[in-house]
Amino acid sequence: MTKAKDVQVGSVGLNTRVFRSRTWDRLKFEVEYGLSRGTTANSFIIEGDKIALIDPPGESFTDIFLSALDQRIPLNKIDYVILGHVNPNRCNTINKLLKQAPHITFITSNTGAKSLQTIFNNTYPETIAENILNIISVKSDYELDLGKEHLLEFITTPNPRYPDQLLTFDNNSKIFYTDKLFSAHVCGDQILDEGWKIYQEDRRYYFDCVIAPYGTQIVKAIEKIQQKNAYIYATSHGPLVRYGLTELTGLYSQWLENQQNQSLNVALIYASAYGNTAILANAIARGITKAGVRIESINAEFANSEEIKTAIQQCDGFIFGSPTLGGHAPTQIQSALGIALANADTNKLAGVFGSFGWSGEAIDLLESKFKDGGYRFGFDTIRVKFKPTEEILKTCEEAGTDFAQALKKRKKALKPKESADNSLSARTEQALGRIIGSLCVVTTKRHDLKGAMVASWVSQATFNPPGFTVAVAKERAIESLLPIGSKFVLNILEEGKHIELMKYFLKPFAPGEDRFANIESQEAENGCPILSSALAYIECEVSKRLECGDHWVVYAIAKNGKLLSDTGVTAVHYRKSGTHY
Known part of the structure; x- marks a missing residue:
């Protein structure tokens, strides 16, 4: 049963609370929501002599957020709204907030100020007619004293996707409001990242989708963040980063370096x-x-x-x-x-x-x-x-x-052909190639998306629970369909009947092409395709993933299986070199 949206409220520092607008459903059809783990839109209230609201959520949460906020702080008491970035979705919430508190002063970057004014001129002209937007435009570093030892420092960190991005650092509580940086689209009850390693894949996925394409600018942003002695990263999405702060910052630097190199x-x-x-x-x-x-x-x-x-x-x-x-x-x-x-x-x-x-x-x-x-x-x-x-x-x-x-x-x-030699590396490659594995086809389905790949790096890993590992190259199309918790079928091919299936699934498929258009198959109990001519099949669930160089090693639990041929023998794959399949 799908849970309804709600707002979770918690204290994260002196006079500082987080309002987590939550949904357990996939919120949008955007690539960073692809793991379908739900999301949170994190907003923050700092109560000094003046009250500041940081990052109100988008229109999906407008009404439940404003209701939850008004129960704790009357909306007309809010003095400042600080925007890590500006978009039309968020402006729906801002417009309703202005009806209750027309005196609010907005703090955003110079680019964000222009966007905010344009969006309101085009979408909410009636609000503009009633009230001129009060905006403090931050062109470079800027400070705001809220009183009660809350001195906020604003840092512009533009990138092509968020050219108006503005980070906020509270010098008293040592909370760094990092906007999109260090976020993850995952919904749960934990406000802080207790057991932080369980979120590592979610944060890595978000990094790959949102952060990696702007590596040059993000490197500069991370350098600015590292100059502060932050205690908590208050992110836009997912649990706030406290327990894994040092490790995650190091991982970001490592991922960025790998990407740039x-x-x-x-x-x-x-x-x-x-x-x-x-x-x-x-x-x-x-x-x-x-x-x-x-x-x-x-x-x-x-x-x-x-x-x-x-x-x-x-x-x-x-x-x-x-x-x-x-x-x-x-x-x-x-x-x-x-x-x-x-x-x-x-x-x-x-x-x-x-x-x-x-x-x-x-x-x-x-x-x-x-x-x-x-x-x-x-x-x-x-x-x-x-x-x-x-x-x-x-x-x-x-x-x-x-x-x-x-x-x-x-x-x-274009690379010059290397002559065969008897070097240590060549000998190692030849020896590594003698490791053999069964020939299989991994098949999966999520909603209307289907995927398949030939797999020969498969090995049983555990007796209890019954489990095995399969290596999936990062560039495989199916890789993004196999997050933790996903279902798939391991189709084990039969010697003497495997050639046609192997050739079919090894051929290049056009983007979006149906992998099963000309293949006889049936649906497993977990909804994934079973190849009718396979020797055996195992219905599986992804339990863990380990990043290993250019592959992910996926550990899966066997949930169900069947031998389709009593007399057949498993097809195996022999290689001459360990440098290719």
Whole structure:
């Protein structure tokens, strides 16, 4: 039974409370919500001589949040609203709050102030007519004394996705309000991260989806955070970070360094009128980063021409995304297009995507210009009408992975062939290749999304409970469908009957293509496909995941299984080298 939304309130410091607007359902069809663990939207109240509200939630929680807040602090007593970032969704709550407290002063970054004024002018003109917004615009570091030893310091940390991002540090309580940084979309009762390691995969997933594409800017933000002796990271989503603060900060630095040190680099340049194109961009970026390729996401609306030129010149491939406004691409995209055509070598891989309402001329323009310019495409152009669905986001993620793999293949093809030798590494590779494993096909289904992959790195791991491990390459499309708690079927192939199945599932699939269109299968009790010609199958649930280099090692518990052939023998895979399957 689905739980209703609610607001959990707790004390996190002197005169400081958190209001956690919670839902156990997936809130949005955006890639960072892909683990479907629900989410919390964390807001904070600091009561000094003046009262400050930090980060009111979006419209999904507007009414229950304002009701919970008003029961503890009369809304007309709030003096300041501090915004880590501004978006139309959050402004719905702000507009209703202003009806009760028109005197409120907003504190946001300079870019956020412009966005706030624009959103209210366009969406809530009646509020503007009744009240002029009182805004303190923070261009650089700024301080606010609330009294009772609450001195707040504001730090601007812009990035292409959140160009208005503003962090807040309370010098008294040592609470750092980190907005999106260190967040995770997970819903539960814990206010602080007690048993913090259980959230590590959720935080890593959020990092890969939201943070990694903006590594250059995030590195600078982390440096600013580390200069303060913070006691708690008060995040926008998920449990607040207290017990794992030092470890998580170190992991962020490690993940950022790994991302920045990748040898291949993609420039993702986009603009987004209503947020839909940005959602597609995030999904494509996720696919690229999971394949081990660095990405530099650039919002053309906030980047200057020199930034775009440098990114185009230094990248190995580039991808453009655009909405269609009045039958045209936004001016910023047209300018960026001209920069790309003038500065990008034609041997660089290209890609195009975009969303539209009634027509898609901007997407057609980008595609035709790059084709006419002689560029090769890393995936088929993606055209999305209105809001993207979960299936579309999965297609975008797979397109990003295909793009990254195409770059890797080209790099490998250009690399000089190494002559065979008898070195230590060569001998080790040969020996490692002699480790054999059963040939299997992992199949899974989540909602309307299906996935499959050939797996030969499979091994029983435990007797009680009955469990085994399977290695899944990070760039596999199925990887994002196998979080902890997910279900899948391990189909064990039969010697002499495995060749056709293996060839079929090893072939390249187009992004979003149905893996089971021409395969005889039936549905298991856990809802995942069973291959009818398999030797045996095991219905499984993912219990743990361990990140190991370029693979995830997934530990699964066997819940049910059946031998489909009494006389068959398990097909095994023999390799000559440990450097490839």
